[in-house]
Amino acid sequence: MPTPRLPQTAWAVLGLLSFPGERTGYELKKWADSSLRFFYGAPAFSQIYAELRRLEDLGYVTSRRSGPEEPRAKRAYTITEEGRAALATWAAGTHDPGAVSLKHPVLLRVWLGHLAEPERLRELVAEHVTRAEDELRDVRDALAKADGVEAWAHPQIALRWSERRLVAEVELARGMLADLAALGPGQPVEDSPTHG
Amino acid sequence: MPTPRLPQTAWAVLGLLSFPGERTGYELKKWADSSLRFFYGAPAFSQIYAELRRLEDLGYVTSRRSGPEEPRAKRAYTITEEGRAALATWAAGTHDPGAVSLKHPVLLRVWLGHLAEPERLRELVAEHVTRAEDELRDVRDALAKADGVEAWAHPQIALRWSERRLVAEVELARGMLADLAALGPGQPVEDSPTHG
DNA sequence: GCACACATGTAAGCCGTTACATGATTCG
DNA sequence: CGAATCATGTAACGGCTTACATGTGTGC
Numbered sequence: 001m002p003t004p005r006l007p008q009t010a011w012a013v014l015g016l017l018s019f020p021g022e023r024t025g026y027e028l029k030k031w032a033d034s035s036l037r038f039f040y041g042a043p044a045f046s047q048i049y050a051e052l053r054r055l056e057d058l059g060y061v062t063s064r065r066s067g068p069e070e071p072r073a074k075r076a077y078t079i080t081e082e083g084r085a086a087l088a089t090w091a092a093g094t095h096d097p098g099a100v101s102l103k104h105p106v107l108l109r110v111w112l113g114h115l116a117e118p119e120r121l122r123e124l125v126a127e128h129v130t131r132a133e134d135e136l137r138d139v140r141d142a143l144a145k146a147d148g149v150e151a152w153a154h155p156q157i158a159l160r161w162s163e164r165r166l167v168a169e170v171e172l173a174r175g176m177l178a179d180l181a182a183l184g185p186g187q188p189v190e191d192s193p194t195h196g
Numbered sequence: 197m198p199t200p201r202l203p204q205t206a207w208a209v210l211g212l213l214s215f216p217g218e219r220t221g222y223e224l225k226k227w228a229d230s231s232l233r234f235f236y237g238a239p240a241f242s243q244i245y246a247e248l249r250r251l252e253d254l255g256y257v258t259s260r261r262s263g264p265e266e267p268r269a270k271r272a273y274t275i276t277e278e279g280r281a282a283l284a285t286w287a288a289g290t291h292d293p294g295a296v297s298l299k300h301p302v303l304l305r306v307w308l309g310h311l312a313e314p315e316r317l318r319e320l321v322a323e324h325v326t327r328a329e330d331e332l333r334d335v336r337d338a339l340a341k342a343d344g345v346e347a348w349a350h351p352q353i354a355l356r357w358s359e360r361r362l363v364a365e366v367e368l369a370r371g372m373l374a375d376l377a378a379l380g381p382g383q384p385v386e387d388s389p390t391h392g
Numbered sequence: 393g394c395a396c397a398c399a400t401g402t403a404a405g406c407c408g409t410t411a412c413a414t415g416a417t418t419c420g
Numbered sequence: 421c422g423a424a425t426c427a428t429g430t431a432a433c434g435g436c437t438t439a440c441a442t443g444t445g446t447g448c
Contacts, residue, residue: 007406007407007408008299008301008304009407009408011304011308012304015304015307015308015311018308018310018311024426024427024428025427025428025429026426026427026428035307036304036307039298039300039303039304039307040298040299040300040301040303040304040307041297041298041299043408043409044408044409044410045427045428045429046408046409046410046428046429046430047407047408047409049428049429050408050429072416072417072426072427073415073416073427073428074426074427074428075427075428084311087308087311088311088312091305091308091311091312092311092312092313092316096323097301097302097304097305097320097324098301099301100298100299100300100301100302100365101237101297101298101299102235102236102237102296102297102298102299103204103236103237103296103297103298104235104236104296105204105236105293105294105295105296106293106296107235107236107354107357107358108204108207108208108211108232108235108236108293109287109293110350110353110354110357111211111231111232111235111236111350111351111353111354112207112211112214112283112287112350113349113350113353114214114347114349114350115211115214115280115283115284115287115288116284116287116288117288120288124293127292128293151310153309153310153379154306154307154308154309154310155307157306157307157309157372157375157376157379158303158306158307160371160372160375161303161306161368161371161372161375162303164368164371165364165368168361168364168367168368169296171364172357172360172361172364175356175357175360176353176356176357179353179356179357180353183349183353203434203435203436205435205436220398220399220400221399221400221401222398222399222400223399239436239437240436240437240438241399241400241401242400242401242402242436242437242438243435243436243437245400245401246401246436268398268399268443268444268445269399269400269443269444270398270399270400271399271400
């Protein structure tokens with residue numbers, strides 16, 4: 001059977017399981033929130049559970065209900081040989097990986113800046129800077145935790161990329177703030193253009 | 197009637213119409229491909245047409261079939277006063293604009309680098325650099341076309357942001373390439389971990 | 393005459409989110 | 421004992437893409 005076409009998110013979830021150890025869906029979500037999230041977004045709980053079921057149907061993962069020894073009824077997943085092989089095939093795939101998708105609501109608003117109060121616009125961008133700095137702290141925390149673990153060499157590279165990316169995001173926003181300021185402090189809001 | 201909740205894409209399409217002039221769905225798509233695309237992605241034709249219908253139902257745009265004077269049966273849209281007001285309300289909205297969504301397939305693969313040939317991985321990133329440079333050329337073309345048009349001050353700022361962002365994207369990818377190289381040229385692919 | 397750009401749509405379907413429901417365990 | 425965290429799901433829905441269908445006008 002050839003490797004089936006799956007959404008990237010499915011490979012991402014399988015990828016989370018490609019690192020040593022078994023994990024529950026819940027743990028996978030936490031993990032995604034502190035790694036995947038920075039460069040690919042983190043799927044919702046419900047989707048992770050759904051993907052896990054699909055991956056199990058495909059034979060790419062197996063699950064084990066916690067026995068009587070463990071408290072709580074949880075289900076831990078492990079990648080199978082087939083899963084690892086399929087993932088490797090996908091990763092080596094000669095097809096192009098698909099376009100980067102960027103949806104930046106702040107830019108959307110700046111782009112339509114002629115409709116907003118200049119002051120409000122600057123506020124929006126400034127808030128964005130704050131959020132980016134928060135994320136930067138998160139990514140640095142994640143990086144600190146991954147530090148020194150040899151098995152995580154590649155995740156570390158991805159995190160370092162994310163760190164630099166967030167630094168750039170902050171710089172970019174600051175540059176935009178300067179551009180906005182350069183429009184002139186008294187840049188008026190475009191009024192209803194009825195009869196000029 | 198309060199401003200209804202609409203997907204950002206709807207506001208984006210309405211936003212395209214907030215600049216002077218009437219436009220067909222087809223033209224809107226072309227426009228989106230050379231502006232919106234760089235920071236928000238460009239919706240498919242079919243979605244643009246769908247949004248236009250929705251906006252017309254809401255009374256935010258009006259449409260005009262080309263009369264007998266014009267060739268081709270096309271439909272040109274114009275924003276209404278209500279549309280402009282709703283868009284301004286949305287733009288000024290005090291609610292947070294929503295999270296930046298970034299989905300980076302190349303990073304996903306780097307993150308799972310332990311499954312791939314190092315050589316293949318570097319190739320992937322190098323291709324990404326090329327694509328980013330192509331996009332950079334596109335954004336610079338768009339910038340050149342927008343140059344000097346006063347009505348496009350804000351779109352220009354968005355494009356300048358996009359330009360810098362793509363420059364950063366290239367730098368980021370180059371940095372990652374260096375990180376990958378630093379792993380050592382002979383970094384082996386993880387083999388099936390059956391019996392250690 | 394044929395290909396290509398213009399121009400508009402329909403239909404199907406997956407992806408992914410939000411909201412909701414449920415219950416166990418731990419900690420103060 | 422109540423709140424928070426752990427843990428797993430279902431249901432509904434919306435967004436968006438892909439593939440398909442159709443027809444006109446332009447240029448080689």
